[in-house]
Amino acid sequence: MSEKKHIEEAKDISLGYFITGGLVLAIAVLLGLLTRISQTGMLGNVPKLYYSLMTLHGMAAFVGWGCFTSIGLTWYVLVKTLDSPLHSPKLVKFIYWLFATGFVLLVVSVLFGNFGGSWVFLYPIAFYGYWDTWAATVWTLGVILAGVGIILYGLEILLTIRKAGYGFWAALGFESFKKDFDEMENRVPLPAVPFAVIGLGMIVATIPFAILLIYQFLELIGLINTRMDALLAKNMLWWFGHPVVYLILFPVVGFFYYVTEVYAGMKLIGERYAKLAWALATIVQNFIGAHHVYNDMAQAPWIHVWSQLGTYAIIIPSLISIFSITATIFISDFHWGVASQYMFTSLAFWLLAGMSGWVNATISLNIHIHNTLWVVAHFHVMALLALSTMIFGMGYHLITDYTEGDFNKNLASKALWTYVIGALGFTHFWFIQGLWGGIRRSYASTPENLTLLTYLSIPFMIIAVIGIWINVYVAFSAAFGKSKAAPAATASAS
Ligand code: HEM
Numbered sequence: 297m298s299e300k301k302h303i304e305e306a307k308d309i310s311l312g313y314f315i316t317g318g319l320v321l322a323i324a325v326l327l328g329l330l331t332r333i334s335q336t337g338m339l340g341n342v343p344k345l346y347y348s349l350m351t352l353h354g355m356a357a358f359v360g361w362g363c364f365t366s367i368g369l370t371w372y373v374l375v376k377t378l379d380s381p382l383h384s385p386k387l388v389k390f391i392y393w394l395f396a397t398g399f400v401l402l403v404v405s406v407l408f409g410n411f412g413g414s415w416v417f418l419y420p421i422a423f424y425g426y427w428d429t430w431a432a433t434v435w436t437l438g439v440i441l442a443g444v445g446i447i448l449y450g451l452e453i454l455l456t457i458r459k460a461g462y463g464f465w466a467a468l469g470f471e472s473f474k475k476d477f478d479e480m481e482n483r484v485p486l487p488a489v490p491f492a493v494i495g496l497g498m499i500v501a502t503i504p505f506a507i508l509l510i511y512q513f514l515e516l517i518g519l520i521n522t523r524m525d526a527l528l529a530k531n532m533l534w535w536f537g538h539p540v541v542y543l544i545l546f547p548v549v550g551f552f553y554y555v556t557e558v559y560a561g562m563k564l565i566g567e568r569y570a571k572l573a574w575a576l577a578t579i580v581q582n583f584i585g586a587h588h589v590y591n592d593m594a595q596a597p598w599i600h601v602w603s604q605l606g607t608y609a610i611i612i613p614s615l616i617s618i619f620s621i622t623a624t625i626f627i628s629d630f631h632w633g634v635a636s637q638y639m640f641t642s643l644a645f646w647l648l649a650g651m652s653g654w655v656n657a658t659i660s661l662n663i664h665i666h667n668t669l670w671v672v673a674h675f676h677v678m679a680l681l682a683l684s685t686m687i688f689g690m691g692y693h694l695i696t697d698y699t700e701g702d703f704n705k706n707l708a709s710k711a712l713w714t715y716v717i718g719a720l721g722f723t724h725f726w727f728i729q730g731l732w733g734g735i736r737r738s739y740a741s742t743p744e745n746l747t748l749l750t751y752l753s754i755p756f757m758i759i760a761v762i763g764i765w766i767n768v769y770v771a772f773s774a775a776f777g778k779s780k781a782a783p784a785a786t787a788s789a790s
């Protein structure tokens with residue numbers, strides 16, 4: 297089997313990102329487990345240990361695994377979908393190293409400087425914690441490097457699409473407005489569209505956040521002596537902080553589209569409606585971050601109202617995508633293998649996470665769950681059960697291709713069910729604690745009568761961590777050729 301050179305190259309790069317990210321995840325989930333255990337007081341020095349573990353866990357899992365692997369797998373899917381080379385493989389490798397260097401700085405800041413300001417380090421917390429100023433400075437610098445990587449990611453996507461000969465607006469879904477859409481030849485392949493949308497979205501969203509980060513950095517090293525307005529800073533953070541979730545979700549939707557078409561052996565149905573929804577997302581994605589600030593009474597009321605409406609609007613691309621994918625599976629002669637098993641599981645949790653997200657987005661309900669463990673449950677269903685599951689699915693698709701199907705598929709299926717059971721268990725303790733007033737980012741279980749639920753969730757977390765570790769082991773041994781294909785319990789997805 298000899299594939300075109302540019303495809304081989306993208307495959308190697310993507311696999312490199314995926315395997316590196318997998319190792320980060322293996323450590324990150326252990327840190328998550330330790331964060332929870334530290335709440336019981338068993339590990340000593342409760343507040344400091346809890347906050348530093350939580351901070352590193354959040355950043356490692358979300359950025360070091362989630363964003364990093366969705367960026368990494370983008371390259372392969374984009375090249376395959378467009379059947380055209382990357383704009384610059386060198387730039388893509390540079391982005392890898394920017395993230396890696398940034399990540400090392402984050403680890404140094406927490407391990408040696410005790411930074412613990414949480415992964416969002418809400419301004420001006422960096423100046424007030426139990427950590428040293430140098431730790432906050434190194435942390436800020438680490439995040440700046442990742443930010444530069446994110447902007448370059450956006451640029452590389454747009455340039456790659458242009459190199460393949462497609463127009464900018466068409467790639468963002470706007471060609472769906474054309475009257476003769478159905479007759480048009482050379483339409484942008486649908487799986488490329490979510491990448492274009494997030495590419496532009498991230499370039500726009502990272503700018504206000506980068507300004508905030510640079511301001512904080514200059515203040516930490518003493519070059520600026522004026523504190524920024526806290527509400528303004530909060531808005532700058534969330535302008536970016538919401539769409540950065542899409543830095544995982546939108547590429548994941550691209551993976552969904554791509555593997556669905558491969559395993560269904562046909563194009564997705566509803567292309568025009570999906571593209572219309574992506575055109576909407578292009579605009580709305582950058583104007584809804586203020587839904588994280590509903591409880592700040594000083595914020596102008598119209599911003600709250602707009603944020604609620606905008607957040608409802610952004611549900612549309614997800615709903616249309618879930619419909620298109622499900623319908624395509626239903627009408628096609630769908631091929632079930634490891635990757636498509638992961639994909640289907642992810643699809644179900646995407647819907648579940650979306651429903652709890654709708655509660656968060658609705659102001660009259662948000663007042664009951666704001667800053668409670670309900671929110672933590674919501675985003676773990678999303679980040680772990682929906683997004684990470686699909687990233688693994690995409691990873692297994694790549695590994696299937698890379699190893700020509702010679703990896704331990706049986707163990708890969710078992711790993712899926714292990715962490716799904718664990719994660720469904722532990723997130724539901726959080727949902728319940730949240731509804732009963734359990735506060736997030738609180739080193740003790742508050743109210744105290746919820747402590748029992750904290751203890752009960754720990755065994756489920758252990759199961760989830762084991763499931764993730766098995767996954768990383770299977771992927772790792774497949775990539776490095778140590779795999780022995782187990783007796784095929786599941787069909788081989790060749
Ligand atoms: C076995 C898997 C996991 C376990 C056991 C776990 C556990 C935890 C715990 C205990 C917290 C602290 C919640 C609180 O007390 O407020 C937390 C927060 C968090 N987790 Fe996880 N988690 C897991 C997977 C993930 C994944 C896959 C992601 C993202 C891709 C993720 C992202 C986060 C983030 C962003 C936070 C917030 C950190 C902060 O507030 O600074 N987690 N997790």
Ligand SMILES: [Cu+2]
Nearest residue numbers: 538585587588
């Ligand atoms: Cu949000």
